[in-house]
Amino acid sequence: MKKIIAFSGKGGVGKTTSLTLFLKYILENRNKLDILVIDSDPDANIADVIGEEVQFCDTIGGKMKILKDKIQKRQLPLDVPKNQIIEGDVYKCLIEMDEFDLLEMGRQEGEGCYCYINSVLKNVIDTLSKNYDITLLDSPAGLEHFARKTGRDVTDLVIVTDPSKMGIHTLTRILDITKELNLKFENIWVLGNRFPDNLRGILEKEVENIKISNLKLLGFISNNDEISMINLTGGNLLDLPLDNASYQEAKDIFAKII
Ligand SMILES: Nc1ncnc2c1ncn2[C@@H]1O[C@H](COP(=O)(O)OP(=O)(O)OP(=O)(O)O)[C@@H](O)[C@H]1O
Ligand SMILES: [Mg+2]
Structure with a gap:
């Protein structure tokens, strides 16, 4: 079983929160699995949610900026193929936590068009995720990454929505784009986050x-004060108590995916 599970949806609906609850579920229940978490959202870091600090220079964006600068200044060694340098950089960015690995994509910076770098990058990351049983992808808000077909190898697409018209609108737009681009997923899941019982x-x-x-x-995950508290005080969401009501709901629904 190799799964690549992407969390998408409108900004602020709870993509990072639900991905982290899923990660907690796997760590608590399926601890034999090798897990890679890829944070492709340049703004909101998973690292923040789990209380880790990651410097920009340790993200893929940071490493690629240095590479682009070197290309511009013609400082790259001529005898090393560029794809090898990129591959090495990706491995250098891999943060090895006790129970899973984390890759922070960071912000893409630097002058000029570097399609070559981006396509090599995508291949390296696709290859990297083959080494893991489960890859969890935190997608940025919005839909542009779908247009770039970055969801190509995703097996399960989880579309998160909160109880808002805008959340559901983004959900239907994601489905439209998926169809237009003929993106294939084994499963597409809709997750209602912060839904009170009467709106489900x-x-x-x-x-x-x-x-x-x-x-x-x-399924649904309820709004939960303990989750807000951990977020507000900069705690680690993975430390949420096992008897937390929203974690209990999350556990039951995520068991459907793996
Ligand atoms: N079930 C919940 N109960 C309480 N607070 C929640 C819940 N889900 C999300 N939140 C809070 O809502 C805010 C947004 O959640 P989160 O960062 O997970 O959304 P996101 O979709 O990843 O946002 P972005 O698009 O900015 O990446 C956070 O402060 C988070 O703690
Ligand atoms: Mg997020």
Whole structure:
């Protein structure tokens, strides 16, 4: 079982939070699995949510900026192929935590068009994720990354929405783009985050009306004060107590994915 699971959805709906709850679920219940977490969101870091500090120079964006500067100043050694340098940089960025590895993509900076770097980068990361049982991808808010087809190897797409018209609008836009670009996923899951009981039926109906055979409602995670508190005080969401009500819900629904 090799799974690449991407969390997408409108900004602020709880992508990083639900991904981290999923990570906690795997760490608590399936601790034999090798896990890679890729944070491709340049703004909001998973590292923040789990109380780690990552410097820009230790992100892929940081390393690629140095590489671009060197290319511009013609400071690269001529005898080493560029793809080897990029591959080495990706491995240098891999943060080895006790129970999983983390790759921070960081912000892409630097002058000029470096399509070559980006395509090598994508291949290296695709190859890297083959070494893991589970790769969790935190996608940036918005839809541009879908247009760039960066979801190509994802097996499970989790679209997170909160109880808002905008959240559900982004959900349907993601599905439209997925269809337009003919992106194939084994499963597309809809996750309702922060839904009070009385509004859940609305999302259930919404999902029922979408006629996509591999699309399913994953379930709901309630709003939870302890989650807010950990976020506000800069704590580690992985330390959320096991009996936390939202973690209990998360556990039940994530068991459907693996
Ligand atoms: N179930 C929940 N209960 C309480 N707070 C929550 C819950 N889900 C998310 N939050 C809070 O909502 C805020 C946004 O969540 P999060 O960062 O996970 O969203 P996101 O979709 O990753 O945002 P972005 O698009 O900026 O990356 C955070 O402060 C987080 O702690
Ligand atoms: Mg996020």
